[in-house]
Amino acid sequence: MRRLLITGASGTLGRNVAPIAQQQGWEVCGTYYTNPPPLPGQWYRLDVRDCQAVMALMCQIQPDAVVHTAYQPRGPELWAATAEGAAYVAQAAQELGIRLVHVSSDAIFDGTNNLYTETAKPNPVTPYGAAKAAAELAVSAIAPRSAIARTSLTISREPLDPHTRLVLDLTSGQSSGQLFTNQYRCPIGVDDLAGALVELAAGDFAGIINVAGAEALSRYDLGCVIARAYQLDAAKLPAAPIPPHAASKVVADVRIDSTLARSLLKTRLRGIEDWFGVKR
């Protein structure tokens, strides 16, 4: 039986990769950092900032493939976990001959180009985007046969993702803020993304591949889709354009073109309305 190691198996994405891989006949092992996944399974504590621990665990488990999702989006561990951690995973995978699928992000772009194909060059404007761009660079230099999957806002019912949580909190008055009407992304359902990552783990695609949803939506329109899916009052969602004083800090328009993935992969990469089964 093929063995898959998922780093960050306790996270929103990692928790959804595990069951799909199991359904497809993989023996699944996963890592967590602070919270073991709340499901029976082979879970190992790992801090990806620890180069030796990464190598030791991969030697111990000897997976056929690794799906690397673990990262930190902010805070003092951001660079070491997100950029250096990816390099350590790539180094171990390369030395041990293990197939690597690295999860990257549309946050590597500045949002001024609007349609990004696989040839688009990173130009990050946030610390998170810079760490993810560095991670990509490290993975492609150290383990050039890896697949680097660039994805977008990941929407999940279980566990609830932060974007959905914000919409629920905005409609219930538990949170304040605005959903921008001119900030575009290609949100993807977590199981569509997870299915694509498992398919990439089983294949031999090397290089960058965009894996995002089929439909570009503004953050406000995405909020309305989520509100409809949860039968909430979308009229309660506060809408506004990105204010001029925030324009340099907000990544406005990042539409990821996933034409290549749709031609290579069997997994459907649906638009988020289709994924939720709601219509505008």
Ligand SMILES: NC(=O)c1ccc[n+]([C@@H]2O[C@H](COP(=O)([O-])OP(=O)(O)OC[C@H]3O[C@@H](n4cnc5c(N)ncnc54)[C@H](OP(=O)(O)O)[C@@H]3O)[C@@H](O)[C@H]2O)c1
């Ligand atoms: N969420 C999105 O909208 C989105 C969009 C584009 C790309 N992505 C990419 O998708 C991937 C997964 O995102 P997600 O939404 O699943 O994130 P998440 O829910 O925050 O999960 C992050 C995972 O990383 C683990 N982790 C954190 N620090 C670690 C460390 N030092 N060592 C080892 N593991 C560590 C966490 O473990 P514990 O929970 O156990 O602490 C958790 O399992 C990331 O690579 C992200 O860049 C996400």
